[in-house]
Amino acid sequence: MNESALETAPGPSALPDIPAKGSDFARLSARIAAAGLLRRRPLYYTLRFGAVGLSGVVCGVAFFALGDTWLQILLAVALSVVFGQLALATHDLAHRQVFTRRRASETGGLITANLLLGMSYGWWMNKHTRHHANPNHEEKDPDVLPDVLVFSKDQARAATGLPRFIGAHQAPLFYPLLTLEGLALSFASFRALREPSMKRPVLEGTLLVIHFAAYFGVLFTALPPIKAIAFIAVHQALFGIYLGSVFAPNHKGMPMIGPEDRLDFLRRQVLTSRNVRGGAFIDVLMGGLNYQIEHHLFPSMPTPALKRAQVITEAYCAELGIPYHQTGLIASHREALRHLRNAGEPLRRRNAGQPPSDNR
Structure with missing residues (x-):
């Protein structure tokens, strides 16, 4: 077992072995299907979208009614929530939760992501698909690669460049860094x-340019530069804070998976x-x-x-003795921050001129 899989995770101190039988998920899937939980919900998505x-x-x-006034800052706050909800809508479209057909899902995703948010649908979907296939895998999950942050002590020991800095x-820098998340997504989209791997670079690039031309054009036409x-x-x-705060509790602080x-x-x-x-409030805030x-x-x-599905899944995991972790919103962020702090410990020791810790 990779040492990083044992680091600062709620629940058990180690990942359990696979049982000899291999149909545990199939039985859970049958229960979920029998409950009718996989059928589409067009009315819900019509109302939500x-x-x-x-x-x-x-x-x-x-925006146009207010005109040249500092009250526009309050509108910027409201618009950040709208953008967050658009991102969650894009997520559901990408997973084909809304439409069964790929073309309809892709069309909706291109509109919400590229045109309305300024983020590449194709790039994000490729990245997110790899995350779903191998969540918290140190080598295969793009969400835990040490691009800026480190997510395990192994990554910290090997860190160079920005992650080392x-x-x-x-941990204390996490929320300030989230303020740049929206811009980082747009920058990565253009790159x-x-x-x-990009299937429609011309179409996606055109939609991105239209988004930013309209976004900056309207703002700098209607408002003085400083406003x-x-x-x-x-x-x-x-x-960025809203989006990052929705995604951060999902996996950060849970066991990391190593190659072996x-x-x-x-x-x-x-x-x-x-x-x-x-x-209900958390359901809406986090989009499910x-x-x-x-x-x-x-x-x-x-x-x-x-x-x-949560009730069925938790009961099924209890039957099999599989740890199932659920907590409150504030506690989930505490766990994530605690994990980030522990993961960065080798770098703090290195900066202080201390020898590497034996604590893995």
């Missing part, structure tokens, strides 16, 4: 247009994921991603079915 679209229209009307104090810049800063910073670890699909998804309790375990097991399951 309609509400998000209406909110965007209201923000647009309010930031990793030592990444990805040159990658061979336009302030609007962009507040909007992008809060959008062998887990079946059910255990790989359950043991590396964390659910967040909190009721608070049921992260169920979402990873059944990515195409519509959001409103996840709550019932």
Whole structure:
């Protein structure tokens, strides 16, 4: 077992072995299907997407009605929430929770991601698909590669460049760094247009250019430069914090998987994921991603079915003795920050001129 799999994770101190039988997920899937939880929910998504679209229209009307005033900063706050909800809508479209057909899903994704958010749908979907296949895998999950942060002590010991500079104090820097998340997604989207994996680089690039031409054009036409810049800063910073705060509780602080670890699909998804309790408000705030375990097991399951699936999945895991981790929103962030702090410990020791710790 890779030492990183044992680091600072709620629940057991080690990942359990795979049982001899290999149909545990199949039996859970049969229970979920029998409960009718995989069928599409067109009315739900019509109402949800309609509400998000209406909110965007209201923000647009309010923007032009307010005109040249610092009250626009309050509108930037509201628009950051709308952008966050658009990102969650893109996520559901990418997983085909809304439409069964690929073309409809891709069309919706290109509109919400590229045109409305300024983020490449194709690039993000490729990245997110790899994450779902190997969550928290140190070599295969792009979300835990040490690009800026380090997620295990092994990564910290090998860190160079930006991760080495930031990793030592990444826990207190985590939320300030999230203010740049929206801009980082847009930058990565433009950079990805040159990658061979991009299927429609011209279309995606055109939509991205239209988005930013409209975004900056409207702001700098309607507002003086100082107010336009302030609007962009507040909007992008809060959008990044919102988006990062929705995704951070899902896996950070849960066991990391090393190259030699062998887990079946059910255990790989359950043991590396964390659910967040909190009721209807959290369901809306996180767009259903608070049921992260169920979402990873059944990515195409519509959001409103996840709550019932959670009850079935937790009971099934109890039958098999599989640890199932669920906590509150604040506690989930504490666990994630504690993990980031522990992961960066080798870098703090190195910066202090101390020998490497034997604590793995």
